[in-house]
Amino acid sequence: MRVRVTAVLAVSLSLGLVACSGAKTPAADNHKLDDLLVTTPAAKGELDKATWNLPFGEPASLDPIKAFNYPENTVVANLCEGLMRLDPDYSMKPNLAEKVESPDPRTWVYTLRDGVKFWDGEPMTADDVVFSLKRHLDPNEGSYWASDQITGNIEAIEKTGDRQVTIRLKKPDATLNSYLATPVGVVVEQKQRVAAGAKYGTPEGLVMCTGPYKVASWDKGSKISLVRNDGYWDAQRKAKTAQVDLQFIVDPGAIASALDTGAIDGSYDVPVGAVDKLSASKAGKLYLGKSLQMVAVISTGSGPLGDPKVRRALALATDREAIARTVFANTARVSRSLVPQGGWTYGDSVFGPAYEALPDTAKNVDEAKKLLAGVKVGTAPITIAYPGERQFYADILSEMSNAARQLGLTIQPKAVPSAQYGAFFSDPKAREGYDGFMTTNYMDIPDPLAFLRTIAAKGGSQNFNGYTDPQVESLIDQAAATSDGDARAKLVADLQVKVMDQMPWIPIAAPAVRLFLNKRVTGVPASFVYLYYPWAADLGSA
Amino acid sequence: MSAETLTGVEPLAVTSSRQRRSGRGTVRRLGPLGVAAVVIVGLLVLAALLAPLIAPYDPAIGSVVERYQAPGAAHVLGTDQSGRDLLSRLLYGARTSLTGAAVVVLLAAAGGTVLALVATWFGGRVDALVGRLLDLLFAFPNLLLAILVVAVFGTGLTQAAVALAVAYVPYTARVLRSVALRERRLAYVQAAELQGLSGFVVTGRHLLPNIAPQILTGAAINFGYAMIDLAALSFLGLGVQAPTADWGLMVSQGQDSLLQGYPGQSLLAGACIVVAVAAFSVIGERLGGRRAGGRA
Numbered sequence: 001m002r003v004r005v006t007a008v009l010a011v012s013l014s015l016g017l018v019a020c021s022g023a024k025t026p027a028a029d030n031h032k033l034d035d036l037l038v039t040t041p042a043a044k045g046e047l048d049k050a051t052w053n054l055p056f057g058e059p060a061s062l063d064p065i066k067a068f069n070y071p072e073n074t075v076v077a078n079l080c081e082g083l084m085r086l087d088p089d090y091s092m093k094p095n096l097a098e099k100v101e102s103p104d105p106r107t108w109v110y111t112l113r114d115g116v117k118f119w120d121g122e123p124m125t126a127d128d129v130v131f132s133l134k135r136h137l138d139p140n141e142g143s144y145w146a147s148d149q150i151t152g153n154i155e156a157i158e159k160t161g162d163r164q165v166t167i168r169l170k171k172p173d174a175t176l177n178s179y180l181a182t183p184v185g186v187v188v189e190q191k192q193r194v195a196a197g198a199k200y201g202t203p204e205g206l207v208m209c210t211g212p213y214k215v216a217s218w219d220k221g222s223k224i225s226l227v228r229n230d231g232y233w234d235a236q237r238k239a240k241t242a243q244v245d246l247q248f249i250v251d252p253g254a255i256a257s258a259l260d261t262g263a264i265d266g267s268y269d270v271p272v273g274a275v276d277k278l279s280a281s282k283a284g285k286l287y288l289g290k291s292l293q294m295v296a297v298i299s300t301g302s303g304p305l306g307d308p309k310v311r312r313a314l315a316l317a318t319d320r321e322a323i324a325r326t327v328f329a330n331t332a333r334v335s336r337s338l339v340p341q342g343g344w345t346y347g348d349s350v351f352g353p354a355y356e357a358l359p360d361t362a363k364n365v366d367e368a369k370k371l372l373a374g375v376k377v378g379t380a381p382i383t384i385a386y387p388g389e390r391q392f393y394a395d396i397l398s399e400m401s402n403a404a405r406q407l408g409l410t411i412q413p414k415a416v417p418s419a420q421y422g423a424f425f426s427d428p429k430a431r432e433g434y435d436g437f438m439t440t441n442y443m444d445i446p447d448p449l450a451f452l453r454t455i456a457a458k459g460g461s462q463n464f465n466g467y468t469d470p471q472v473e474s475l476i477d478q479a480a481a482t483s484d485g486d487a488r489a490k491l492v493a494d495l496q497v498k499v500m501d502q503m504p505w506i507p508i509a510a511p512a513v514r515l516f517l518n519k520r521v522t523g524v525p526a527s528f529v530y531l532y533y534p535w536a537a538d539l540g541s542a
Numbered sequence: 543m544s545a546e547t548l549t550g551v552e553p554l555a556v557t558s559s560r561q562r563r564s565g566r567g568t569v570r571r572l573g574p575l576g577v578a579a580v581v582i583v584g585l586l587v588l589a590a591l592l593a594p595l596i597a598p599y600d601p602a603i604g605s606v607v608e609r610y611q612a613p614g615a616a617h618v619l620g621t622d623q624s625g626r627d628l629l630s631r632l633l634y635g636a637r638t639s640l641t642g643a644a645v646v647v648l649l650a651a652a653g654g655t656v657l658a659l660v661a662t663w664f665g666g667r668v669d670a671l672v673g674r675l676l677d678l679l680f681a682f683p684n685l686l687l688a689i690l691v692v693a694v695f696g697t698g699l700t701q702a703a704v705a706l707a708v709a710y711v712p713y714t715a716r717v718l719r720s721v722a723l724r725e726r727r728l729a730y731v732q733a734a735e736l737q738g739l740s741g742f743v744v745t746g747r748h749l750l751p752n753i754a755p756q757i758l759t760g761a762a763i764n765f766g767y768a769m770i771d772l773a774a775l776s777f778l779g780l781g782v783q784a785p786t787a788d789w790g791l792m793v794s795q796g797q798d799s800l801l802q803g804y805p806g807q808s809l810l811a812g813a814c815i816v817v818a819v820a821a822f823s824v825i826g827e828r829l830g831g832r833r834a835g836g837r838a
Contacts, residue, residue, distance in 0.1 A: 252797070252798060252801055253797070253800070253801050256801055271798075271801075272798075273797075273798035273799075273801045273802055274801055276802050276803070277801060277802070277803075319605070319606075319607065322605070322606055322607050323606060326606040326607070326609055327606055329802075388779035388784070389779065391623065391795055391797070391798045392798070394624065394784050394785070394795070395606055395609075395623055395624050398604060398605075398606070398624040398625075398626075398785060399605060399606050399624075401603075401785075402603070402605055405603075413784060413785060414783065415697075415779055415783055415784050417697075417779055417780075
């Protein structure tokens with residue numbers, strides 16, 4: 001007993017010492033939020049080995065069709081390739097396909113690149129492509145990318161030539177081609193998929209793809225080692241680093257220390273809490289990149305938050321600029337729209353001005369009160385769930401609560417363990433009893449139509465509040481059927497105005513990509529393409 | 543109440559009166575450190591009771607604009623990452639931290655005592671059955687059991703406290719059983735039994751008062767451990783829920799700030815836990831020593 005008490009006192013003493021030595025780091029004020037990066041300085045040479053971290057943890061599977069989140073996609077992006085490729089500047093290029101044609105709005109014809117080989121030396125065939133694309137349509141394969149709007153709209157996938165595959169849609173969809181840069185369009189070897197059976201994608205079964213890296217080993221719980229694919233089809237884009245070890249450190253303090261000491265060479269999504277420390281690090285540099293991510297409060301449609309006016313009033317009365325400045329340590333911008341600024345590949349001349357024309361983001365309590373005049377909000381508190389492990393959500397909700405109080409509303413934040421939080425996005429029962437829940441969301445592809453459609457379309461994959469509006473439906477259909485970029489952008493900009501007026505989600509901030517690189521490495525993209533683009537292949541010596 | 547007044551059996555008076563203690567005797571047993579510990583506990587209880595009167599701010603309200611303010615005139619201990627006053631949160635935190643532990647200790651003491659007395663009185667198969675039940679509970683690490691209960695019944699202070707109480711029962715019961723067993727074999731108990739008094743009366747009126755010091759000292763020691771375990775549960779997000787002020791939760795919520803060079807929140811809350819736990823442990827130890835009916 002006495003020993004335990006002594007131990008407790010010893011711990012308290014050492015904590016005190018830590019307190020004395022807890023040096024303050026300078027605030028991050030040198031970030032250029034107005035000039036976010038697309039990529040880091042190009043690599044000067046090759047490297048034998050680099051160590052990278054996956055801050056969201058270990059992938060559950062390497063099967064591309066199960067890659068639907070940060071850890072899986074960040075790895076699979078280097079292994080498996082799509083028919084199309086999303087480049088760091090958000091331009092869309094043919095990848096495993098060398099040419100794409102759309103003879104009519106419902107038909108997409110892909111001519112496959114010659115000379116592409118899987119890691120085992122087998123050539124990629126049209127049969128592999130058809131097989132891979134069809135996996136999304138087969139319920140037994142359990143694709144996380146299967147959705148009513150994208151794969152559900154596919155009528156047929158056919159081999160129409162030795163090196164040609166044709167996709168026919170039920171109704172026109174201009175976003176389909178972009179989706180082929182995501183795992184929807186990834187090609188795997190049919191023979192190996194069939195042979196691996198239920199072990200496919202696991203450390204035992206792995207995968208067989210065409211990318212610039214292949215898996216050397218996967219020590220469950222420890223690391224995944226990627227080695228260069230020397231037979232890569234594009235000699236210009238061969239990996240510059242022979243081996244990349246991926247670790248799975250999730251603790252913010254440990255990540256910061258590992259990067260600061262050089263134990264790890266780099267990481268995307270470094271924790272917000274580590275920004276100040278890493279900005280001042282002598283080991284390397286923190287880059288802020290152009291992003292497709294956003295943080296928002298999703299209304300479930302129930303309670304006072306079910307009223308669009310309440311949502312708009314809360315957005316107006318909340319000091320979102322202070323949140324971006326403090327909670328995100330100056331690494332996020334307040335967004336006027338649910339679509340992060342710059343999150344488009346077409347119609348820049350339309351989307352740019354359209355964004356500026358949306359209501360601005362300054363805190364305005366008087367305006368919010370006017371908006372609520374005559375609205376019966378009742379006395380019920382607004383219950384909003386957030387994953388308890390992520391402190392910054394609590395800080396955001398604390399600030400929103402202040403706004404709510406000024407409007408005569410009450411916000412009740414409720415922490416939910418992360419393990420249970422995923423169900424909020426898939427199971428309506430999990431959302432019962434909550435009026436809203438927090439999300440860090442991202443656009444699958446830089447196309448505002450595709451993103452707004454998930455939120456506002458009837459049956460949209462992220463339409464969590466039963467939002468329906470005939471005008472919105474009609475705009476979505478028209479835009480999907482319009483192939484000309486600017487014409488489509490005009491329709492989507494109108495759609496954006498409608499959606500922002502109803503605000504099914506309250507946008508809080510659009511965080512930039514937070515990338516840290518040790519000074520010995522460089523070259524990787526800084527923009528939000530690392531979920532689908534083979535970023536590790538660009539990594540080399542500084 | 544002592545046993546001899548009821549039984550009137552002369553030789554037993556010596557045996558039973560050894561359990562009686564004068565106030566001065568208690569102070570002597572506590573020693574200077576023990577008295578200091580009692581004072582600290584008293585202050586903590588006062589802080590908890592008077593929090594609404596003495597806290598300078600609402601513990602749940604703050605603005606990120608005022609985050610991480612250094613200690614000063616406006617905020618004596620500074621503010622946390624949400625701009626809330628740390629002193630107010632610590633004062634209010636004493637409430638949840640102490641109440642939770644008190645619930646655990648009361649329930650564990652009640653449950654443990656009943657089980658110990660039942661096992662002692664009936665002996666034989668009942669004793670063996672209770673023993674196995676306790677073994678079963680011992681096999682579960684406390685926190686694991688608590689996490690299991692929270693997973694089934696949901697997060698919250700009540701659930702966490704009840705779950706921990708169940709986990710604490712075997713510690714209390716095991717020690718009390720051995721103390722009660724020794725007492726059970728003494729002549730005064732057997733005399734009472736021979737006189738035809740019911741088991742309920744003998745255990746309730748004679749055994750219980752004589753093992754009461756062990757129950758109390760055990761409770762004091764358990765109190766400290768219960769605070770740590772509840773703090774751990776809150777730290778894991780399974781106990782007290784934000785934005786309620788709670789020391790364990792504050793240690794947890796201060797982690798990000800720690801990384802940013804603002805260790806105040808975690809350290810202050812951690813220090814409160816350490817001081818409170820140490821004080822309760824010292825009191826329990828001084829009063830009961832090795833024979834205390836608590837966790838060892």
